[in-house]
Every structure is written in structure tokens, then in C-alpha cells.
Amino acid sequence: MTTETAAELGRKAPGEAEHPAGLRERKKIATRQALGVAAMKLAIARGLDNVLVEDIAEAAGVSPRTFNNYFGSKYEAICALGFDRAMRIGAALRERPSDEPLWTAITNAVMSEYGGANRALDEEWMAGVRLVTGTPALRGEYLKVHYMTQYALAEAIAIRIGGKNPGSMFPRILAAAVNGAVQAALEQWVHADPPTALAPTIRRALQELADGMLVTLGDREPSDTG
DSSP, X not given: OOHHHHHIIIIIHHHHHHSOOSHHHHHHHHHHHHHHHHHHHHXXXXXXXXXXXXXXXXXXXXXXXXXXXXXXXXXXXXXXXXXXXXXXXXXXXHTSOTTSOHHHHHHHHHHHHHTTOOOSOOHHHHHHHHHHHHOGGGHHHHHHHHHHHHHHHHHHHHHHTTTOSTTOSHHHHHHHHHHHHHHHHHHHHHHOSSOOOHHHHHHHHHHHHHHHHHHHTTSOOOOOOO
């Protein structure tokens, strides 16, 4: 990932994705998304080894030079959709109402990205998940997506709790737990037989995480997650 791209996405793009500051920024966001979609689709259709940067650029309607302005490799481009989703979840959490309970806000922020995934069978999305999780060459970029998901969530959680307990590890710990729940849901969804919809699977995973923590602490009985 280029330094410029990481900085823009980590600090600027979440807000810009919701409120673009003009035509130039909208075009940059659209170009990045088009490259990510093209990279993923080509890798699924042809196999990762049979996709070149030039192929991705051509499919997205841009030059290889433009590709290199956004990504440092085809691996990074393939994982870009997950990376951008992580940034949007963090932005969504920062924008939730200030009086909303933290866990409710986290759940709503996560579901803002996954809530529309209500089809029991989404072969293209499943193929994408299998690609990034099962291909050794993509493992490094996939781990970056994991890190940035946790980073974006932890930063938003820290902002929401208003700087209480400076130096506390709680925001990072909670973000890691939420990320783990989402990943567990994705794994279960990909391998579910019969197929099930992703959105309720992720919601159930988040609820099971909340229930599990409360039950372990002896606070209450778990809710019925169906």
C-alpha cells in the first residue's frame, strides 16, 4: 500500500466517502473502487497467477500508471474492498448518535456495511472471501485488512468513550473481539450447508459475543439468538 493511499484512507477517506469534497475526490474514490472490483473479479475468474496489473487497469478503464497511483500491487488491489469496508465501519461508528449505547452503536456501524447481505447464496462474494482467506500470496494483505479493521474500530471506540482512562487497552481489545466475531461469521457463512444469509449470521455473531462476555462475568443469561 502506498503511503499516500494509506494516509488518505485512514484519515480522510471515511468522511469523504460520505461527504465528497468535490468532483475530484468523488472520481478518486470511484477509481479506487473500480480497480478493487476489477482486481477481485479477474482473480476469481482467471486465478490469481493469471492476472496482471495491466489486466486490472484495462478492466477498470484506466492506465497501469493510474493503477500504481492507488496500489502497490495486484494483491493490495484485490484486498482493497475489505480495507475500504473497514474504514467505512470506523467512520460509521464515529457518526452514530452520541447518546447511543456503545455496543448498540458498534453493532449498527458493522451492520451498516453488512446489513444488505440478506441473500442466502451470494456466489461472487463467497468466492471473494475464499480467495482472500485461502490464497497464501494474499495472506499478508489480508492481515493488513484485519489490522486496519481493528485500528479503525479502536480509534472510533476511543473517541466515543471520550478519552476515559488514557492509555487503556480497552478500545483495541474490544475492536479485536468485534473483528473476530465478524470473521467467525464470515467463515461460518462461507461453509454453511444449507446456505444461509450473511447479514443475520454477522448479527448473531455480535450478539453471541456480547452474551458470552456478560455470561462469563455472571451478569445475565444469554439472549435467544435463534
